[in-house]
Amino acid sequence: MEHIIDLDRYPLHRPQSAAWHALVHHAKSGLARDGLFNLEGFMQPQALADVLGDVHPRMAVESFHHRRAHNIYFKDAVDGLAPDHPALKKVETANHTLCHDQMRGTALDEIYQWPEFATFLAAVMDKAQLYTMDDALAGLNVLEYRPGEALNWHFDRSIFTTTLLLQEASHGGLFEYAKDLRRDDDPNHAGIAELLAGRIAPTTLAQSAGTLNVFLGVNTAHRVSTVGPGTSRIVSVLSHYDTPGCAFTADEQMGFFGRVA
Template identity: 30%
Template sequence: MELALADIINLDKNPLNDGAFRKACKRTLDETGALVIKEFLKPALIPLLQQEGKDNQHLAYYTTNKHNVYLTENDDNHSDSHPKNRTVTSSKGCITTDQIPNNSVLHSLYDASEFRDFLCDVLGEQALYEYADPLSSINLHYADEGQELGWHYDNSSFAITLMVQSPREGGIFEYVKDARDADNGDMNYAMTGNILDGDIDTESLSMEPGTLVLFRGRNSMHRVTPTIGEQTRMLVVLAYNTQPNVSLSESARMTFFGRLK
């Protein structure tokens, strides 16, 4: 049964339909590249989502990938030490939209028109659409002990995530804002290399369970440090498109999900 938004979101703290609240959120995202909304979910839902995640973790497809920060093939025109040819490791498990239970609060939140309207205002988009394929709209990511996301830039202009369970230690989201300007062709290889060398101070986001995060990662280099301890980090990615009838590429679906449908 589809839940009302008031049953999902702590609207007293996060009045999504309030114009001033929306403007404040947009200003924060525009100025810092990251919007962290703590206590977004109703507290009673957090243990339910955590148990749901544990119950379905056996369905997860686990991958370990070596990649460069641009998520592209290496470039023979540059040396092995160039950022285009330096590799990092990303490893995680993932369950897909069709593996999220039909009665999950995640479907109700993802589909809620008021939630999408709020996201459109804050992101500056005209409309947001679900993926046309059955796998890519809602993904629950698992990071067991030692698993991490290596440094990278996103291909998309925004990401929307919801923290379900934090690890005991580690699993920290670190980023460097505006490390490049891809839209204007300024790739800033020198700074990217310095970040990989650990010579640049990073910022981090605090994400307790129930926290919603909007992040612009196209130009801000970011990673998630390895999980430490036996408690799995569980994070939901709510993925939308700015155009209708878009599917994640077949190569990406095979890489991340191990299947096409």
């Protein structure tokens, strides 16, 4: 894996070594402090260039163009809120998606399937073990946000999200978040309404291509801002779960990817 991951900086291949434990501690500290951590330069430059060489032509002709209007909850209704409540304000998300079966044999696929990668994430998340998805489409995705497109405000369903930035946008396309905007015991609908109205300034996360990011997004609202003219933003999402055999339903596959495996 040394040709794909900078193992000198990030020794995932030496679990339980002193350097590995130091890296796990660094990652846990970031999650506790900021709700996220970054490993800049995680992917080797040539491996990154090779992946983009695979992604660009496929995106041009094979990607699924996903566009939808939604509220921050991705739900039609929320208990206790009137349909016109400002916390249910509609926003729009649009992107182009490649699925795992289109990325087989690439460096991204090698990272995703590498047991030591899951072992590292499990240690950071205090899980006994993490598993790749048993889904031909959903486990590894590559998302492109072209000029005028964005991933709009939302909360995640999964406890953590793992991404690897492949290409920075020339303008816009920035990851923004409002940490702990709600709690398990406090939905904070008023605060969400303030965010959607633009009266809460989110934190902007600066990232460079090749950076691995792990983010806790269940109670932290987040988005990718609208991409401006020029280069698009391209990011891969690598999904792990603490139970084996996880997969999307056929309806979910159709909704997210425009096809069923």
